[in-house]
Amino acid sequence: MNTCIITGNLGTDPESFFSDGGTQVVSFPIAFKSTKDKTDNWVKITCFNKTAEIAEKYLHKGARVGISGMLDQDKWKTDDGENRSTLKLIANSIEFIKTDGRGFENSEETPF
Secondary structure, three states: OOOEEEEEEEOOOOEEEEOOOOOEEEEEEEEEEOOOOOEEEEEEEEEEHHHHHHHHHHOOOOOEEEEEEEEEEEEEEOOOOOEEEEEEEEEEEEEEEEOOOOOOOOOOOOOO
């Protein structure tokens, strides 16, 4: 089973694009604390389809959210031939903990 849940704050506003197949993709980094006093860990979050629409509309830099999803690893080679990799979290759900209300004004639709 590959399930991960993380709570943290967005480091930037979400970035949105569409794949060649027309699927909306939204990504953003989440910062989380490893100890009481230190926020030094970052995970890239990637959202697709309806979750991507929600993230783009309602999330912003600094928003506190809970994300559940699956861990995935990206691998690549640098121009110097060095192997690199990073982990990302493919989101299946977003829980809003604290936002500035952006996107919610005049909205009769519940995002989740």
